[in-house]
Amino acid sequence: ARIARREVEGVILEVGVGANDREAFQMLHGHLPTHEALARVVDAVTEHRSERAPQHPLNRMAPERHLRWRVEQDPSLLSLRDLTPVDPPVDRLSMKHAEPCLATATHVDGDPVAVVFTSGVDLDLVAFVADVAVQRSGEFERVVVVSGPERDLVQINRDLARRLRVDVEFVALD
Structure with a gap:
């Protein structure tokens, strides 16, 4: 809704x-x-969107948003004290395609962070992170990128992220 x-x-x-x-x-x-x-x-x-449900189109849709929901339920998974979903820097065009989603949070060290959730290998991920950094400039100095399996966090995205003016940390949550 x-x-x-x-x-x-x-x-x-x-x-x-x-x-x-x-x-x-x-x-x-x-x-x-x-x-x-x-x-x-x-x-x-x-019934279809639970961790143990068999494969179904409803539990394969928007896996990045499900990942955000998981962390929202338990922010300690990422050493966060809270997590609040926020609008992405650019409106999502379609639910048919996986696109990162965004939240803001407070790290346990007290620093505000932006948290970008992604799924699959996304070669536009760093552009999304850059858009977040520009649009929310001054709100945080660190972006945490969260993905499902480690294999989705490809080296080219890590290399490109080092060129940004904001610190980017990559975390896999299986």
Whole structure:
């Protein structure tokens, strides 16, 4: 679901994954009260979005956001005291493609950090991190890039990240 601001309706809750899904959901289920529609979706997705669920399209979608959710539930996984999801520097175009997502946090040493979550080998990752650093300039001096398996954190991204004016740390969470 996403909170949206509309000129006529004001602030509303839209149900669905991605803009196209939210629009389709509204066309098919617009007659349902929002809280009921959201509860139905949560019930349907929950069984597929757990760690032990068998493979299903719902648990393969947006793995970077699932990784962010895991750390949000337990920030100590990354030596953080808190984690707050924030909007990316550029709006996501489609849910069909994996794209990094972003959060801000406080490290246990007290420093504010930006945390970028990614999945798979992403050759645009450092450009995303650079956009974060420029857009949120002055808010932090360190970016933690978190991925699933270590193999996704390829050397070319580490090499490129060293050229940025912000410290970038790479962490794998399996």
